[in-house]
Amino acid sequence: MPRQVRTTPRKQPRQTRSKETVATILAATSRVLKKRGYDGLTTNAVADVAGVSIGSLYQYFPNKEALVAGLIEHHIETVNRAILTELTRVATLPMAQAARAVIELTITAHAVDPGLHAVLTEQVPRIGKLAKLRQLDEIVHRMVAGLLAHRKAELAIRDVELAAFVLVSAIEAIVHRAALLYPERLRDPRLVDEATLIVTRYLGVAEN
Amino acid sequence: MPRQVRTTPRKQPRQTRSKETVATILAATSRVLKKRGYDGLTTNAVADVAGVSIGSLYQYFPNKEALVAGLIEHHIETVNRAILTELTRVATLPMAQAARAVIELTITAHAVDPGLHAVLTEQVPRIGKLAKLRQLDEIVHRMVAGLLAHRKAELAIRDVELAAFVLVSAIEAIVHRAALLYPERLRDPRLVDEATLIVTRYLGVAEN
């Protein structure tokens, strides 16, 4: 398997028919990924599950990695938009409430398509262009840092960047590990309480 | 690639010569993993780099997964032993010092062979027997929970299990993300300070 580079479609779907084909292929990619894992993801299998010929697949995706890249891009856009709007919405709320809102949103994001999310973050090699999953982290980091900087006066922190790094890492990991190890606990309000608690205590603000 | 199950050696090395062969093969596996990634890991390449024939490799490793499983097992044992001894050593220290010691050890564990650690945790599919990487998390969780329970009186927490989960997730993620995104920051004492801070404030104990 030679190293591939291009992950952009070789041809844009113009007609309605082909757009449906592309959507079907991506849906099939998601299904195969969830059922067989990244190692079991083959272009032939995707075409098969999608019910299109392997030739059609290669009309819109130059290689196997492009399939996964397409999924990730969609995933990033969705989550990104959600977090962006939420972070601006809670910017003026008391810190405890803001933290709780963001944590709940993070949980929601993990609960949309848990299987796909797990495969995407756990199994897909983070190499080359696929490292774009990191873009999401970076954007979130910047926004959290901005929020902290804007209200630094009321916070018991010195370095905004460092605090943002610590908080984003911690919250993401708590939710992520809960989703993987104890999926049912994602619905447990005590998890949100505890995650909110570590944030408020660390920042030195009121706990609710 | 048919699903494989067995990851135990098909034959135990008895003589010194064969033990060296096994060690060489594992070292080669590590090298190939780091240089080519999990996708680029082939049994032929490993045998080649190790300087042994492919036949010899298959005398001691029943399949490709067994190679990685061997590496992981060794990794777990090493880290496991280190954490175990450290956690018992700091059991009676003030919480802030204990937390700092554990955090520093976690950083050390990530710094031993960062490349291998990264590949192992980021690229190796967490399926089947390879989920044994989770064993490590589980053991650490149990020990931290034990430590917290033993000194619950001085801590501002209600649920020991939940607190252990939150703390282990947070610390591991902070160190892990730092190692991946800003490896040079692993040497920065301010990272340790900040990680210690989030622990002590969360637990409601003195900050040093």
Add this chain to the structure above:
DNA sequence: CTAAAATGCGAGCGATTGCTCACATTGTCT
């Protein structure tokens, strides 16, 4: 209606991979 463009098809090529097996070499034991 007709020509061109867009889309869909799938047999199968070339390359690679995991792994076997028949055999050669080295080590151990008496």
Add this chain to the structure above:
DNA sequence: AGACAATGTGAGCAATCGCTCGCATTTTAG
């Protein structure tokens, strides 16, 4: 020294995979 076990060798098989290409079908445009 001889016999047997342990270890080492590598050509190559069977299977699989990513992907191409020549062609059929459908849609669009004039």
